[in-house]
Amino acid sequence: SVRLVDGTSLCSGRLEVKSNQFWSSVCEADFDQQDAEVVCRELGCGAPSVLQGALYGEAEALMWTKEFQCEGSESVLLDCGSSGSARNTCSPGKAVGLTCSEPDDVRLVGGASRCAGGLEMKQHGDWRPVVDRFSVWSLKSAAVVCRQLDCGSAVSTERRKNSSSRSVWRIRSSCLQSGSTLMECVLTWSVSSSSSLQITCSGNTINDINYDSNVSSLFLPLSQ
Incomplete structure (x- = not known):
């Protein structure tokens, strides 16, 4: 029901909220730090770090018409209360732009950079x-x-x-491909396996894409 668009990752962008099959941007005046905490939590990201109007461009969608009134503990933004009065206009450049900190529950280990290696996830303090x-x-x-x-x-x-x-975490990849986060697609029961997943991402720097081809040849390719 929420998404951040035109940002650099899942955890940054201009806030849009879905209701009745339509996506709406949110006016900066109708959104505060407690509301931001709920959005970041709903997206599986860390705590909000930047909240600023038009940080990720001007709104192209419809505007949400009521002020959110979250307590900060809700798990979903649409569970929060809202003001009774509706807003008719929002000043240009005032659509909410939000940056949440990146989640610290997913990592790639053993590669040449943080953007390549074996996929690991932390749940209940256990990697x-x-x-x-x-x-x-x-x-x-x-x-x-x-x-x-x-x-x-x-x-x-x-x-x-x-x-x-x-011990490993088991994931339903079909769940991931439907738009959910890694954490939302974990199967709860414990299992042991001798396999693990190796991922190479393009990275954001030249160093991130220089990985050891000799090491990568040891891995068995999966179906694409």
């Missing part, structure tokens, strides 16, 4: 490798991870066969 429920992981699924890490687009995705089994 574990991630595997797909049906051992099928596409570039489209990997692209969700790259965007979440602000690492550009997905370049390759492979499955690594490890020498021993360990």
Whole structure:
């Protein structure tokens, strides 16, 4: 029901809210820090770091007409209260632009940069490798991870066969491809596996795309 558009990642952009199948921008005067905390939480991002009108361009969508009145503890923005009076206009340059901090519950490890390596996720303080429920992981699924890490687009995705089994988080990649975040697609039961997922993202710098080709040859390619 919420999204950040025209930003650099899932966690930044101009705020739009969906209601009755239509997306609406929100006027800066109708949105505050507590509202921002709820949006960042709903998107699976960290705490809000920047809240500023027109930070990510002027609104192109309809305007939300009522002021949000969140307490800050809600999990979904549309669960928050709203003002009774409707706003008819919003000054130019005042559509809400929001930047949330990047989530610290997803990482790529063992690669040449933070934008390449084995996919791991943290839940309940426990970091574990991630595997797909049906051992099928596409570039489209990997692209969700790259965007979440602000690492550009997905370049390759492979499955690594490890020498021993360990506890892993299992993911439904079809859930990811429907627009959900990695955290929302985790299957809750515990499982052990000797496989893990290796992802290479394009990265934001030249160094991010220089990964070790000798290491990457050790991984078994998945279906694309």
